[in-house]
Amino acid sequence: MDDPMPADAAQVSGNIGAQLRDARLAHVHRYWASRCGLYTCPLRQDIDPRALKPVLPFVFMAERGAVPGAGLSGGPFRLRLVGTALVGLFGRDVTGCLLSEALAPAVATEVAARFESVLQTTAPTLWHGIVDRGAGSQPLAVQSLNLPLSSDGTCVDRILGAMVFGPALPAGSRTPDLRRAS
Secondary structure: OOOOEEEEEEEEEOOHHHHOOOHHHHHHHHHHHHHOOOOOOOEHHHOOHHHHHHHHHHEEEEEEOOEOOOEOOOOOEEEEEEOHHHHHHHOOOOOOOEHHHHOOHHHHHHHHHHHHHHHHHOOOEEEEEEEEOOOOOOOEEEEEEEEEEEOOOOOEEEEEEEEEEEEOOOOOOOOOOOOOOO
């Protein structure tokens, strides 16, 4: 993704599970919720990527890096796991990259703000929007589920996520009416 620019985007939080229409996102959310136990969110060590095998191509994991003298506060996010479908979307494997290395500057800033929201609220978020992938490429409809994780049970410092995408409708077109005629 050379320079995706979000447009027509929305972020929701609250009862995310009831809002998930995509089976892959719902699968990741159910697994995450099952791992919470007594905590607000699961520990990183409680997440086994093998349990997400059917949806692993769409899964990512990011962690907050430390800033010398400031700890985890305000540090950059690094992508620790990036599924193969996402590698295809980015056009390269961005596993191990900082967001600022993986995404265009404006997009990296926006995604970091979304991740920061998850860390601060310790609540899942669902983002959806249209991503413009640049000249010559079709825009994509994207949904990204972002779920909090903790490395130690007290500090939320990681994101378990899943991103699904597909062709966006051309500008000015309307969603087909799939209701049955009476």
